[in-house]
Ligand SMILES: [Fe+2]
C-alpha cells in the first residue's frame with residue numbers, strides 16, 4: 001500500500017471509530033433523559049457530546065480541506081446545524097426544560113445517523129478512492 005493509500009485507509013478507520021463514539025454518546029443521552037434520569041448526568045453527557053462533536057467535525061473538515069473536497073460547503077452546513085441543535089438542547093436543559101431533552105436527542109440522533117449514512121459515507125468513499 002502506498003503512503004497516501006495507507007493514510008486514507010487510516011483516516012477512514014479513525015472516522016468510523018469517532019462515529020461510534022458520537023452515536024454512542026447520543027444513545028446514552030436518549031436513555032438518560034428518557035428514563036427521567038439524574039439531570040446532572042444528562043448535563044454531563046450533553047457536555048461531553050458537544051465537545052466530542054466539535055472535535056470530530058473539525059477533524060472531518062480539516063481532512064475535507066486537505067482533499068479539496070467538492071461537497072465541503074454543504075457538509076459543513078450540516079455540521080453547524082447539528083452543533084446548533086446540541087447547544088439548543090443544552091440550553092433547554094440548563095433552563096430546567098429537561099422534559100424536552102429526550103425528544104430532541106432522538107431527533108438529533110436521527111439527523112446524525114442520516115448525515116453519517118449520506119454525506120460522511122460519500123466523503124469516506126472519495127477518500128478511499130484517493131480522490
Ligand atoms: Fe462525521
Ligand SMILES: [Fe+2]
Nearest residue numbers: 060075119120
Ligand atoms: Fe460529517
